[in-house]
Amino acid sequence: MSILDPYILHTVKRPAVVMQKGESVYLYDENNKKYLDGIGGWAVTSLGHCDLDLNDALINQAKQLWNASPYFLNRPMLNMSEFLCKKTGFDKVFFCSTGAEANESAIKLARKYGQKFKNSAYKIITFKQSFHGRTLACMSASGKEKWRALYEPKVPGFTHIEANNMDQLKRAIDSDTVAIMLEPIQGEGGVHEFDASFLKALDHLCKKENVLKIFDEVQTGIGRTGTFCAYEWTGVKPDILTLGKGIGGGFPLAAMMTHEKLDIFEAGDQGATYSAQPLGMAVGLEVCKKVGNQGFLQKVLETGEYFKKSLESLKFFGKIENIRGRGLMLAFEVPDKAPELMQLCLEKGLILNACDARTIRLIPPLIFEKKHVDEAVAILKEALSELS
Numbered sequence: 001m002s003i004l005d006p007y008i009l010h011t012v013k014r015p016a017v018v019m020q021k022g023e024s025v026y027l028y029d030e031n032n033k034k035y036l037d038g039i040g041g042w043a044v045t046s047l048g049h050c051d052l053d054l055n056d057a058l059i060n061q062a063k064q065l066w067n068a069s070p071y072f073l074n075r076p077m078l079n080m081s082e083f084l085c086k087k088t089g090f091d092k093v094f095f096c097s098t099g100a101e102a103n104e105s106a107i108k109l110a111r112k113y114g115q116k117f118k119n120s121a122y123k124i125i126t127f128k129q130s131f132h133g134r135t136l137a138c139m140s141a142s143g144k145e146k147w148r149a150l151y152e153p154k155v156p157g158f159t160h161i162e163a164n165n166m167d168q169l170k171r172a173i174d175s176d177t178v179a180i181m182l183e184p185i186q187g188e189g190g191v192h193e194f195d196a197s198f199l200k201a202l203d204h205l206c207k208k209e210n211v212l213k214i215f216d217e218v219q220t221g222i223g224r225t226g227t228f229c230a231y232e233w234t235g236v237k238p239d240i241l242t243l244g245k246g247i248g249g250g251f252p253l254a255a256m257m258t259h260e261k262l263d264i265f266e267a268g269d270q271g272a273t274y275s276a277q278p279l280g281m282a283v284g285l286e287v288c289k290k291v292g293n294q295g296f297l298q299k300v301l302e303t304g305e306y307f308k309k310s311l312e313s314l315k316f317f318g319k320i321e322n323i324r325g326r327g328l329m330l331a332f333e334v335p336d337k338a339p340e341l342m343q344l345c346l347e348k349g350l351i352l353n354a355c356d357a358r359t360i361r362l363i364p365p366l367i368f369e370k371k372h373v374d375e376a377v378a379i380l381k382e383a384l385s386e387l388s
């Protein structure tokens, strides 16, 4: 607790800054201090802050219909579902509000499949350092070391193995295994990408053993890595895909997508009060149309490459290593100094995220341009020089 937030339940250590306004890739606090946003609301504000088209979509829909209950269809939900399915090649979508909720849906769907088609198999294999959200089942699925002892007992049925370790995967699969769940690039875990060869082998094994593949693309999806979804460059298409964060451009929206053969929920098995509410559908469709444009995605790739190259130049100013990532999901390491660097940059007007003591993550709005990269790198240069 600080003097600023006496009524807010403590869950996170926050800086003493009150944000007031957002515009494009910048945030402004109540003192009108300007910040370059290198995290985009945590990979959420994919089109930057207060994008005019998104504002229009939201306001026009707000004048028309907010909520008719999830019992009724609404036109924006029909439009958005058609767009997403045609864009991705998946057949079916379930909408919800948060990434954790989308992952819960995926876990339930996998268990339903096990019950119906695989002798009640229910186990799901996930990976160390993975992050799948904060509901109890999603925390149980997550491989975050810090959560291991938290909120026991966990939801049973999850096994955590090392990423890219085929031997462990083969040993972990048994007749009760119904799914493997992974982030193509682990986000909260520090931007670690799965090897293409491992994913190929995993795909092969899943087909052989009748095990479903769930890709949690809550962070990597919707243009973040330079393709509409990350599975496109992995060469492996999941049976179940979850989306969140960037899909709403800042509006709470998430989705689970799957194929026709997994359209197996019975009425009442799954649902949500805010499932496919019109406001989110209207905004989400606008986000997906803009991000799904080939020229837009190409630019994300180019800006990402430019960002990586520019980060290399920082090696003259401080000890930085392991620059990595794809598109605009990047990270680098500053051994033991990440939180300090994050703090210093914040003071200088650049928002970054330190995932741990050594890792800095960059997940800016997808509309970042080279000039914004230059601006970020200039501040980083200054901060790194002061640190060393």
Ligand SMILES: *Cc1c(COP(=O)(O)O)cnc(C)c1O
Residues within 6 Å of the ligand: 097, 098, 099, 100, 101, 103, 131, 132, 133, 134, 183, 187, 188, 216, 217, 218, 219, 220, 244, 245
């Ligand atoms: C953020 C995140 C989630 C959780 O999303 P919420 O909207 O916070 O529930 C799940 N999986 C991944 C990969 C994420 O990055």
